[in-house]
Amino acid sequence: MDKAIVIENLSKMYKNNRGIQEINLEINKGEIFGFLGPNGAGKTTTMKVMVGLMKADKGDVKINGFSIINNYEKAMNEVGCIIENVNPFPYLTAYENMQLCGRFKKEVNRIRIDECLEITRIIKYKNEKIKNYSLGMKQRLGIAMAILSNPKIIILDEPFNGLDVEGMVEMRELIICLSQKHKTTFFISSHLIHDIELTCDKVGILYNGKLVGVDSTHNILKNYSSLENYYLSEVDLNADY
Structure with a gap:
């Protein structure tokens, strides 16, 4: 499948030693990707670097084949995003x-x-x-x-925040509908495990600035009773990172 987003060795560290380290990730066109992790894990930092709001210390992001470093305008040409508020x-x-x-x-x-x-x-x-x-x-x-x-790729930072239950259901339906109907690719960050489980095709877990697990939701739910159990298992394995 064609890759909508390719993240290569992405790192961005702050003076307090928090940030993101060596993130590698590939997202196919039309996929709904869930970026899951606690507050402060580095989700927003990653997304800011992806859309050019922040410069990485190392690494690159390719969007629809275009590097955000060497070809920023073309990379962002078909991207819609909400980062932070x-x-x-x-x-x-x-x-x-x-x-x-x-x-x-x-x-x-x-x-x-x-x-x-x-x-x-x-x-x-x-x-x-x-x-x-x-x-x-x-x-x-x-x-x-x-x-x-009508962007082909939509990057959303915590899109379920502030919504009531009905609003969350509608937001999930909207994302799934756009993905299926228009082959829109979504990159969604959240700390709300249930919404990610019900919305996303693929999930990546970010913990202490490192990507500690990436798998399809289908595979995860074949091997674990819920996304929450998978998340806790991955976090437990990497607790000493």
């Missing part, structure tokens, strides 16, 4: 924020904006100012922004 302009409406977000993309028009707000189920609130939105509604708006230009 969604920060739309609070004094603008959802629709106005979407217009701003899509202003550099020719294919983004009124119809496409409405379509994305419909997909994320906030179309009826599109003329409300963001300052009145709940955390979950802002999260949905962030997803709408991430899918606005």
Whole structure:
């Protein structure tokens, strides 16, 4: 299968000796990959390096075959992402924020904006100012922004945060639907094991900055009663890292 994302020997260390070390990973096109680990494991650092918000000490990331170091614009051309918090302009409406977000993309028009707000189920609130939105509604708006230009790869940092149970179910359904219908590749970080288990085709466990286990969800659930048991087993094996 074609590779959507290839991470090669990626390292980024901070002065406090935390960060990520020697991460190697391949994600196929159309796959939903779950990046699982506790807070502070290095998930966000990895994702920031992947989208060029931070420079790695060592290693490279290739997106659709293009290196983020040597060919950044081409690498990011078909990528939508939310890293850390969604920060739309609070004094603008959802629709106005979407217009701003899509202003550099020719294919983004009124119809496409409405379509994305419909997909994320906030179309009826599109003329409300963001300052009145709940955390979950802002999260949905962030997803709408991430899918606005119809990217082939979507990178989401903790997309289930701030959502109620119904919102989590809808978010899982949305991700699975986009993957199956449009062959969109997803790279999702989370510390919520249950949502990763129900959403992702493949899972990687990041612990103390190191990738300690990568496998398909299918294989994991053949050998373990749940993703949580696999996670605890991998963490236990690598507790002295």
